[in-house]
Amino acid sequence: MVRIGIIGKTNVGKTTFFNAATLLNAKISTYPFTTKVPNHGRAYVQTLCVCKEFKVKDNPRNSVCVEGWRFIPVEIIDLPGLIEGAHLGRGLGNQFLKVAMSSDVLLHVVDASGSIDEEGKIVEPGKGDPVKDYYQVEKELVMWFKRFIEERRKRIERLMESRKWDLPTALGFIFSGAGIEPSIILEALRLSNLEGKKFSEWKEEDLEHFSFALRQRAKPTLIVANKMDLPSASENYEKLTKEFGERFVIPCSADAELALRRAEKAGMIKYVPGEETFKIVDEQRLNEKQKRALSYVSDRVFGKWLRTGVQFAINFAVFKLLRMNVVYPVLDEKKLSDSHGNVLPDAYLMPPNSTARDLAEKVHSDLAKHFIYAVDVRTGLRLPESYVLRDRDVIKIVAARKK
Ligand SMILES: Nc1nc2c(ncn2[C@@H]2O[C@H](COP(=O)(O)OP(=O)(O)OP(=O)(O)O)[C@@H](O)[C@H]2O)c(=O)[nH]1
Ligand SMILES: [Mg+2]
Structure with a gap:
């Protein structure tokens, strides 16, 4: 979520x-x-539901539809x-x-x-x-990143040596709990002009520049x-x-x-x-x-x-x-329903560049395993697993039957 x-x-x-x-x-x-x-809670993100376009009365399961607005759950932390x-x-x-x-x-x-x-x-x-308040809090976030790396300097160096990892991979490993991918780390290294510099030679100010860039790019x-x-x-x-x-x-x-x-x-x-x-x-x-x-x-x-x-x-x-897209998977493309007859039952938030296969994976790992093709329900066109999902897509996934 x-x-x-x-x-x-x-x-x-x-x-x-x-x-x-x-x-x-x-x-x-x-x-x-x-x-x-x-405090952890559930909030909802709001999008124009496709029920109006398809002129159907929907029965959402993973989300809610209020007067044509689809509300999809997200986690919110205070x-x-x-x-x-x-x-x-x-x-x-x-x-x-x-x-x-x-x-x-x-x-x-x-x-x-x-x-x-x-x-x-x-x-x-x-x-x-x-404005001042904003900068004060921002500074704390950057310093948190800096301290987080500082405290793990030796470990990062050891990881690079023993596992033959490059710096983005080692830092990606350290930051995996924060969901920061090596590609983001690489961007932050570029932004702070540190891509070519050996980590063991980083100075205090290098660490600060990198932490600043990482804070901007990561969250x-x-x-x-x-x-x-x-x-x-x-x-x-x-x-x-x-x-x-x-x-x-x-x-x-x-x-x-x-x-x-x-x-x-x-x-x-x-x-x-x-x-x-x-x-x-x-x-x-x-x-x-x-x-x-x-x-x-x-x-x-x-x-x-x-x-x-x-x-x-x-x-x-x-x-x-x-840049999330909302995608509606269905089993029956005529009724726009799942196997129980629920119309437009689910709306999923999919990150940009997600594919039809990613959607199958999200619905059920079995569906991804036995994936044959997908169907764009609006046009009836067959789509390959590499099809990049767009916002408001209604997709049927066709999988091989389990033996
Ligand atoms: N006028 C006005 N007051 C507000 C608004 N939002 C919050 N407040 C008031 O601001 C005060 C602080 O609100 P909280 O929501 O407790 O603030 P917080 O940021 O969670 O505070 P901490 O938990 O102490 O960090 C309360 O008296 C609220 O009623 C608003 O939109 N307008
Ligand atoms: Mg509070």
């Missing part, structure tokens, strides 16, 4: 984002370091807040940096309203500096500018987009999304996460406080930023940063 890690300083709203995305009740508060251990020195074990230490590094993609949440100071304590909105990251409902956030949002580019900064109000999902769960409103509107089911059933809260969300979030940003950030991370 795709794994998304939520990182950032303390009190920026990581747990609020996590709760909104998963609708769990992990502890939220204005005290610094409320979250003490990582981490304790990071502070300066975290890589050395300061604050809650570095044990959870390892958890962050096991994610495929990171959401770096910052407090765009500037309501936290350098230590993460709540201050008057506008006083804090989210694609989206900046979530949170607390956009507060007035002081607009100015900081501009600063953030100027510094990091508009594309990679998502305006967000995690608090608003949490309120909407709770209201939806209680049957007060109709709201599909990711949509740019919500509807009150029955005005009479709301008390004054609830009315005020919903109108706050309407004015301060939807009116200004179109959406709360929670679902958008998850979608962007999975589809734009990881």
Whole structure:
């Protein structure tokens, strides 16, 4: 399953984002370091389902379809807040940096309203500096990589000597727990101009440059500018987009999304996460406080930023940063069903350049073993096992019957 890690300083709203995305009740508060251990949960990435195009009523099994939107599960991890020195074990230490590094993609949440100071304590909105906060946390991540290699220098050298491995292979082995492939390591070596340099001769600054490059290449990251409902956030949002580019900064109000999902769960409103509107089911059933809260969300979030940003950030991370494609395997190409008659039962997230064979492998290893060919259900064309899957493909896999 795709794994998304939520990182950032303390009190920026990581747990609020996590709760909104998963609708769990992990502890939220204005005290610094409320979250003490990582919370794991299930969130969903949203894509336009193919059911409308095929004009069928689907019965999803591994995912959910709400009004033509397919929601596919992903794992999301809420981490304790990071502070300066975290890589050395300061604050809650570095044990959870390892958890962050096991994610495929990171959401770096910052407090765009500037309501936290350098230590993460709540201050008057506008006083804090989210650009500075971002760099502080980033530095910790780079230092974590550096320290991780530093502590394993001898081991890396031994691996290269005894197994006759080149450096990318040895480092790939060391970083296999973090899911970093040798090809990424090679890219980082090139980026830091260290491709030709002997590892045993690396200086401190070489290690630093390489760690910086590896951090950039290994874990694609989206900046979530949170607390956009507060007035002081607009100015900081501009600063953030100027510094990091508009594309990679998502305006967000995690608090608003949490309120909407709770209201939806209680049957007060109709709201599909990711949509740019919500509807009150029955005005009479709301008390004054609830009315005020919903109108706050309407004015301060939807009116200004179109959406709360929670679902958008998850979608962007999975589809734009990881470039995942959604593929629907079926057994019966006429009914678009599995063997039990479930229509469009599964939607899989497939990494870029995955093939028909990779899909077979994902469905069942037997299907891959006895693979004969695949069929593009839209066109009826036969596809070889090397066919590169595209987004929204509906695929039937034909395998030899087991003897
Ligand atoms: N106005 C506003 N406040 C928010 C938003 N999101 C979170 N908050 C508030 O920010 C404070 C901190 O939220 P948490 O979700 O506990 O923050 P955290 O980043 O998980 O903090 P730690 O676990 O201590 O690292 C709480 O008072 C939240 O209600 C938002 O979108 N808008
Ligand atoms: Mg928290």
